[in-house]
Amino acid sequence: MGGAANGAGDLDAWLEPFLAAMGRKTRRAWAPLYVRGLLGPGERKSLLPMAARLGLSGHDQLQHFVASPAWDDGPLWRVLAEEADRLVGGPSAALVIDDTALPKKGTLSVGVARQYCGQLGKKASCQALVSLTLARREVPVPVSLRLFLPEEWTSKPERCARAGVPEAEVVSRSKGEIALAELDRLQAAGVRFGIVLADAGYGASAEFRRGLDGRGLAWAVGIPRNQKVYGVDVQLVPPGGRKRRPVPDQEPREAEAVLAELPWRRVAWRRGTKGTLAARFAAVRVRVGDGATWGNNRHLPGGEAWLVGERRTSGERKYHLSNLPPGTSLRALAAAIKARWICEQAHQQLKQELGLGHFEGRSWTGLHRHALMSCIAFAWLQRLRLAEHRRRTGPGKNAAPRSGAAAVAEPARGAPRHHRPAVRAPRRADPMSALQARVQAT
Numbered sequence: 001m002g003g004a005a006n007g008a009g010d011l012d013a014w015l016e017p018f019l020a021a022m023g024r025k026t027r028r029a030w031a032p033l034y035v036r037g038l039l040g041p042g043e044r045k046s047l048l049p050m051a052a053r054l055g056l057s058g059h060d061q062l063q064h065f066v067a068s069p070a071w072d073d074g075p076l077w078r079v080l081a082e083e084a085d086r087l088v089g090g091p092s093a094a095l096v097i098d099d100t101a102l103p104k105k106g107t108l109s110v111g112v113a114r115q116y117c118g119q120l121g122k123k124a125s126c127q128a129l130v131s132l133t134l135a136r137r138e139v140p141v142p143v144s145l146r147l148f149l150p151e152e153w154t155s156k157p158e159r160c161a162r163a164g165v166p167e168a169e170v171v172s173r174s175k176g177e178i179a180l181a182e183l184d185r186l187q188a189a190g191v192r193f194g195i196v197l198a199d200a201g202y203g204a205s206a207e208f209r210r211g212l213d214g215r216g217l218a219w220a221v222g223i224p225r226n227q228k229v230y231g232v233d234v235q236l237v238p239p240g241g242r243k244r245r246p247v248p249d250q251e252p253r254e255a256e257a258v259l260a261e262l263p264w265r266r267v268a269w270r271r272g273t274k275g276t277l278a279a280r281f282a283a284v285r286v287r288v289g290d291g292a293t294w295g296n297n298r299h300l301p302g303g304e305a306w307l308v309g310e311r312r313t314s315g316e317r318k319y320h321l322s323n324l325p326p327g328t329s330l331r332a333l334a335a336a337i338k339a340r341w342i343c344e345q346a347h348q349q350l351k352q353e354l355g356l357g358h359f360e361g362r363s364w365t366g367l368h369r370h371a372l373m374s375c376i377a378f379a380w381l382q383r384l385r386l387a388e389h390r391r392r393t394g395p396g397k398n399a400a401p402r403s404g405a406a407a408v409a410e411p412a413r414g415a416p417r418h419h420r421p422a423v424r425a426p427r428r429a430d431p432m433s434a435l436q437a438r439v440q441a442t
Contacts (some may be wrong), residue, residue: 011032011035011036011380012032014380014383015031015032015035015376017079017082017083018031018076018079018080018376019031019032021075021076021078021079022071022075022076023071024071026065027065027071030061030062030065031065031373033054033056033062034050034062034065034066034373035373035376035377035380036054037050037051037053037054037062038050038354038355038373038374038377039354039377039380039381040053040054041053044355044358045354045355045358046355046358046359046360047059047062047063047066047360047361050062063361066359066361066366066369066370066373067361067363067365067366067369068365069164069363069365073368073369073372076372076376077143077144077185077372078189080143080372080375080376080379081143081185081186081189081190081191082189082190082191083141083379083383084134084141084143084191084379085134085189085190085191085192087139087141087379087382087383087386088134088135088136088139088140088141088382089134089136089191089192089193090136090192090193090194091192091193091194092136092137092194093134093135093136093192093193093194094134094135094136094193094194094195094196094197094336094339094340094342095132095133095134095135095183095186095191095193095195095196095197096132096133096134096135096140096196096197096198096339096340096342096343097130097131097132097179097183097196097197097198097202098130098131098133098198098199098201098202098340098343098344098347099118099128099129099130099131099148099175099201100118100119100128100129100131100145100347100350100351100356101115101116101117101118101119101120101124101126101127101128101129102119102126102127102128102129102351102356102357103117103119103120103124103125103126103357104125104126104127105125106125108162108163108362109127109163109361109362109367110127110147110153110160110163110164110165110362110363110364110367111127111128111147111148111149111150111153111163111364111367112125112126112127113125113126113150113152113153115128115150116128119351127147127367128147128148128150128175129145129146129147129148129371130144130145130146130147130148130175130178130179130182131144131145131343131346131347132144132179132182132183132186133342133343133346134186134191134193135339135342135343135346138342139342139382139385139386140342140343140345140346140382141346141375141378141379141382142343142346142347142350142375142378142379143186143191143375144182144185144186145356145368145371145372145374145375146178146182146368147364147367147368148173148175148178149165149169149170149172149173151172153165154170154171154172155172157170163362163363163364164363164364164365164366165364166364169364174205174208175201175202176202176205176207176208176211179198179202179208180208180211180212180215183196183215184215187215194218195217195218195219195220195324195336196212196217196218196219196220196221197219197220197221197336197337197339197340198219198221198222198340199221199222199340200221200222200223200224200319201222202221202222203221203222203223203320203321204222204223204224204227206288206290206302208221209221209288209290209321210290212323213303213323218322218323218324219322219323220308220320220321220322220324220333220336220337221320221321221322222318222319222320223255223319223320223321224255224319225254225255225256225317225319226254226255226256227254227255227288227289227319227321228252228253228254228255228288228289228298228299229252229253229254229255229258229286229287229288229289229307230248230250230252230253230286230287230288230289230301231250231286231287232284232285232286232287232304234248234249234250234287234301235248235249236248236249236300236301237249245294247294247295247300248294248300248301251298252289252298252299252301255307255309255319256309256317256319258284258286258307259282259284259307259309259319262282262283262284262309263282264280264281264282264309264311265280265281265282265330266278266279266280267279267280267281267330267331267334268331269331269334269335269338270335270338277338279310279311279312279313279334280310280311281308281309281310281311281330281333281334282308282309283306283307283308283309283330283333284306284307285304285305285306285307285326286304286305286306286307287301287302287303287304287305288301288302288303288304288305288321289301289302290302303323304326305321305322305323306320306321306322306323306324306328306333307319307320307321308320308321308322308333308334308337310334310337320337322336322337324336346378349378350374350375350378354374354377354378355374356370356371356374359371
């Protein structure tokens, strides 16, 4: 373990690119302290307990650092993106789009509203963050967390102003629109990935899928079972009667019905910590019904894509679309779809180990900056994990480890794998906690 412990002592050196982007000397002094507070021991990672564990006389200066709107943290998000790309970026990496909720009481904290909270598995008072995670094999690095503002906030500019929301952000935007904007930012920063993955909360939107297509990206996304599709051989024919526009020569069908008629095959996509992970899958090429509307609010056929069904051993069924090439194997489709689980591991570790949801301030700036510092701390721990993996497997082994190859590949204990409600369980020792202990010891 000596290599990892020595690596922990390099935290200040690793932080140098972040500090160089911060400007004033006082900020450069407080940033490493904040990161160490997140990496250190203790259940709560809010300002008061962190200040006490750091030996500070008070928390005012930490509060000013994290909540002051006087400086721009955009350059730090860019440095984080560049570091994530160095760690796991490349053609075999995936960019996973999802959202994560932070339960919150009261009504004054920015963006808080009654909405679906995955952590609780029901509607509750919470803040919802759109997240983008860069991942290769089993190694995730969160690179974006942006607050979604519900209509009850965007319709009240004075409420937003009290919470410090910038004027440019006081606009109604869907989670998909936020995700695409962040994707553009990451691409501008040079982040490399081969595919974009998202669940049905994003994939159900034809506009979101078109946004990915318009950017020339490969993608695999969840969809609802009633998504309408056409056979790949659908043709537009002259209409009958008084209609002028061509119409499809077949009726659209629901994804569930189309897949029910196909043979389903057991596919194993990887080996997990408890054995081989497998489910039954079926796939067929279709034309997605997301074009212009025609009679009875039906949609004309759009682009060609894979329609994929998944039957889990629990009996649960899921449906997906992907624009991967026609020759893609069923196993490759399944592996791409199931790679999305890794962001759930990252979310759980950000919350349980690094205190993502512990920020007690109410402001837009404070929430996002606390999220940024949590992501920086997470990236540092992933760097240590990868260094330890290389130490174990020998020099020149720069690839991210496969499942079961090293501690980096292990999911957080109790992490939900299939978007089940993430009820927080008692903590158990895991690789993230062990690395944090070594960081603290140095």
